[in-house]
Amino acid sequence: MKEILVVGGGAAGIAAALSAAEAGGRVTILEGLNRPGKKLLVTGNGRCNLGNTRIAPECYHTARPDRLKVLLKQMPATLTTDFFERWGLMTMADEAGRLYPYCRQASMVVDVLLLALQRRGVAVETDCTVTEAFWDRGGFTVKSSQGSRWRSDALILAAGGKAAPKQGLNGGGYALAKGFGHSCTPLYPCLTALRCTHSALRGLKGIRVLCTVALCAGGREIARESGELQLTEYGVSGIPAMQLSCRLGAQKGANVSVDFFPDCSMRALHTLLRRRAEECPDSTLEDAFLGLLHKRIMYALMKEAGLSPLSRTVRTLRPEELARLAELLKNWRLPVEGPMGWEQAQVTGGGIALQEIGDDFQSRCRPGLYLAGEVLDVAGECGGYNLHWAWCSGILAGRRAVGEAEL
Numbered sequence: 001m002k003e004i005l006v007v008g009g010g011a012a013g014i015a016a017a018l019s020a021a022e023a024g025g026r027v028t029i030l031e032g033l034n035r036p037g038k039k040l041l042v043t044g045n046g047r048c049n050l051g052n053t054r055i056a057p058e059c060y061h062t063a064r065p066d067r068l069k070v071l072l073k074q075m076p077a078t079l080t081t082d083f084f085e086r087w088g089l090m091t092m093a094d095e096a097g098r099l100y101p102y103c104r105q106a107s108m109v110v111d112v113l114l115l116a117l118q119r120r121g122v123a124v125e126t127d128c129t130v131t132e133a134f135w136d137r138g139g140f141t142v143k144s145s146q147g148s149r150w151r152s153d154a155l156i157l158a159a160g161g162k163a164a165p166k167q168g169l170n171g172g173g174y175a176l177a178k179g180f181g182h183s184c185t186p187l188y189p190c191l192t193a194l195r196c197t198h199s200a201l202r203g204l205k206g207i208r209v210l211c212t213v214a215l216c217a218g219g220r221e222i223a224r225e226s227g228e229l230q231l232t233e234y235g236v237s238g239i240p241a242m243q244l245s246c247r248l249g250a251q252k253g254a255n256v257s258v259d260f261f262p263d264c265s266m267r268a269l270h271t272l273l274r275r276r277a278e279e280c281p282d283s284t285l286e287d288a289f290l291g292l293l294h295k296r297i298m299y300a301l302m303k304e305a306g307l308s309p310l311s312r313t314v315r316t317l318r319p320e321e322l323a324r325l326a327e328l329l330k331n332w333r334l335p336v337e338g339p340m341g342w343e344q345a346q347v348t349g350g351g352i353a354l355q356e357i358g359d360d361f362q363s364r365c366r367p368g369l370y371l372a373g374e375v376l377d378v379a380g381e382c383g384g385y386n387l388h389w390a391w392c393s394g395i396l397a398g399r400r401a402v403g404e405a406e407l
């Protein structure tokens, strides 16, 4: 029986261990924390959005989309659902194709997986931080900071990335992979809030607003997202901002442009404001435009347009001031300082270069070494894409690790 070591007991490591054990390997997971699957408990706000029925390369970010496309071809959504069905977890998809456990409990996903590991006889070593891994005398030697040492025929590196350090050991997998000759593309926090500099933000803290947000840099639009934006004292959060963070990369001088009325053209909005103004020339600006948008946002935009909502009457409003207000409602610009740090990020952008692994997730630097999950240069958007990548890369790596070891 082939000995398989898996470094990391997260989604990718557990999936790899289970499929390697099913394929006939003797498998041990080495996990630095006191239990495997800890991060899974907080995924999807405790509901675990474990996959998506609409897997497509466009839902992922990587330096090598060509390689990703090939790898994803082997990973239909059913690879995830079949995997969970096999271990007894009922799943369901919502109207957007997002897959969840039927009971909507992330803890149930972990319970099912831990039971499966037990049933399959996978050994789990916890509180075991791997610090060294190398190839010698026809096998892998792995050492932990606690002084333990293991040998194996194949090694699966599924140690995750740098995001959310409170939920797992962070970043150690890159050094282990580099020890085998791998290279790493630049790492950046993904699926995180954006830090913006704008004096109005402090007063808008806590407001959630449905809108469209565009990320712009160098005079062009890089990406656009719609949904519920959360305004915070430090910038913008919520799913649209998180999605945009994946597109920010190392961009400098970027802006987000918020369109509070995406379904209304600039011209139509301008006409609407003008009609309102004409209907009540003696009203204050506050009263004239009441009911259009969250009051605090409207105040902030009027202030930015140089208008005082309470002391100015509509009669005193100049056409260029009205046009400026319409412009701000459609294109409110917030200079972006950068993404929030690793603490808030849900996933790591960048990682071990995809051209350095084969279609079977085997290292092209060291045969018998496999890489799976977030440690690789793949970051998915919100919607279950990251866990899909983690499970599926783990499943494929686990299967092939046993197959290759048997050759």
Ligand SMILES: Cc1cc2nc3c(=O)[nH]c(=O)nc-3n(C[C@H](O)[C@H](O)[C@H](O)COP(=O)(O)OP(=O)(O)OC[C@H]3O[C@@H](n4cnc5c(N)ncnc54)[C@H](O)[C@@H]3O)c2cc1C
Pocket: 007, 008, 009, 010, 011, 012, 013, 030, 031, 032, 033, 036, 037, 038, 039, 040, 042, 043, 044, 045, 048, 049, 050, 051, 128, 129, 130, 131, 158, 159, 160, 161, 163, 164, 167, 168, 169, 170, 171, 172, 173, 345, 346, 347, 372, 373, 374, 375, 383, 384, 385, 386, 387, 388, 390
């Ligand atoms: C708050 C939050 C919510 C999320 N929600 C979703 C969601 O709903 N849907 C979705 O698709 N994705 C979600 N994600 C992203 C998803 O959780 C990750 O992409 C996925 O868990 C990556 O799996 P992984 O196994 O590669 O890495 P991880 O889950 O990070 O697992 C790696 C494991 O390796 C261990 N480890 C690291 N280094 C060592 C070492 N040297 N020795 C031993 N062990 C080591 C770590 O402790 C960890 O347990 C969320 C992330 C966060 C932070």
